[in-house]
Every structure is written in C-alpha cells, then in structure tokens.
Amino acid sequence: MAVDRRAARRRYRTRFIASMSVYAVLVVLLLPLVKRIEPMWAKVVLALVPLVPIVVAISEMLRFVASLDELERRVQFEAVSAALILTCLVTFAWGLLEIAGLPQLRVVMVLPLFCLIYGLAVWAATRKYA
C-alpha cells in the first residue's frame, strides 16, 4: 500500500512537470506566431494548442487526488478553497481598482495567481496537521 502511494506521488510529479514543460515550450514557440498567422480559425487553433498539456496536467491532478487518504484530501480541499476565495477577492478588488486607473489585469494571469495561492495554502494546511 505504501509503495502504491509513493508510486502514485512519483508518477504525478513526473507527469505534471513534463506537462508543464511542454506547455512552456508551446507558449514560447507558438504564441509569437498567433499574431502573424492567417486566417482567423488558424489563430484560434494555434492559441489554444498550449491548453492540451494543461488538460493533461489537470487529469493527472484528479488522478493524484483520488490516490490520497482522507487527511490529505482535506488538506487539498482547504488549499483549493483558500485559493478560490483569495483569487476571487484579489481579481475583484483589482477590477474595482481598474476603475480608479490601475492597469488592466490580463485574464491569462488568473490561473498563475490561483496556482501561487494554492501552493502557499497547501504548505500552510500541511503545517496545520503536522
């Protein structure tokens, strides 16, 4: 059982890092082409290609969560809840500040913000039960 849990964790880490590496390469290679390529449907397809490794990473996350025990799932639940609430708060506050003249927040920045808060929240929730 312990071996299965360790294997699941290792598989998740390997596949998650691989997916995000592919994502980074695709963003660097494809996004500069999006503005230059024609017609419009090609722009749309090219812009969405980096989404493929993100979907793979999400499916690996779901599989990983399914392999966790009840306390580990609680840690994940608390972290996701905190990340959701804080991301909503920050983006909504920023939206109000845009009216006051602050620069517009790009929608593409919301996911990295969520991931950053989620990472910190996992660390905090893990410490709480240690």
Next chain:
Amino acid sequence: MNNRLRVLRAERNWSQAELADALGVSRQTINAIETGKYDPSLPLAFKLAQLFATSIESIFMPDEDPA
C-alpha cells in the same frame, strides 16, 4: 477528541509507518490523529478498532466538557 492510539501502537511495538501501511493511509495521518490535530472519519475509526481488536470507544474519548 482524545485518543489512546499512541499507547495501543506502542503496546504492539508498531511504528507509525507500519500502522499507516496496515490502514492504507499516510504516516502523517497517523501522526495527526495521535497528536489530536485530526479526528478520523467513522470508516477509518472502525478500521482502527478492528485492527486493535477493540471498540471505537476504547480508542477515542470525547473532550472533557468545560461546563
């Protein structure tokens, strides 16, 4: 909730990792239960009781009522 898990485990000379392995949970989960930071679900409490061949009530005790 208080519990006698650490005592029961020590009586059998099991490590936290061995107990965790027998229950299919992480060692951190066993540690969190023993230190009172986490109360297990009813299914996990039943598994513990079965493993130690005793009742749930003899492992877990409610906190003293402050009133």
